[in-house]
Amino acid sequence: DGIPIEWEHRFGFNPLIWEDHENFDHDGDSLNNTEEFITYEFGSDPYRKDIFLEVDYMKYENESEPIDILEKVREIIKNPYHRRNILFHIDIGEVDGGDVIPNDNESTFEEIQKLYRDYFTHNGEQSWKRGIYHYALIVDYCRPSGYGFSGDVRPYWGYNPGTNCFVINKE
Helix, strand or coil, X not given: CCCCHHHHHHCCCCCCCCCCCCCCCCCCCCCCHHHHHHCHHHCCCCCCEEEEEEEXXXXXXXXXXXXXXXXXXXXXXXXXXXXXXXXXXXXCCCCCCCCEECCCCCECHHHHHHHHHHHHCHHHCCHHHHHCEEEEEEECCECCCEEEECCCCCCCCCCCCCCXXXXXXXX
16 A cells, blocks of 8 residues: 555554555545655654644845744744644754745745745655645745745735745845
């Protein structure tokens, strides 16, 4: 069934029979067991809801590393979710996040889409992350000052099903 015996045994599945892990989502977090297995090394659990977020950012030339700030607020962001038994995983450098994006005074949507492809999906090499992770991009300036997007289509100013990314202005 594509899942290693050790993982199945660890979580109470029967490794001796074929199980449909592509369609099992015991905790209702929209990650099937195959995705839970892929992210297991990052702390996911098939019986607890997981939320994954990668954060990349632009940095001013004389600015201290924003990663220091992100590290300090990480627990503040995660705690409300953890109190509700939801594991919130914020990648600011542990997996592949925390990239410093080249500085740009004003980012257009086309530039943000390119940053999404270059730094989040790595031009398809890590497209598995698209269905699991949300993506946050902190830029110097964009219009509007922040918005959600899917990375594949033009922005929709409002809720759009499938939107898994957002961009935030530092200013």
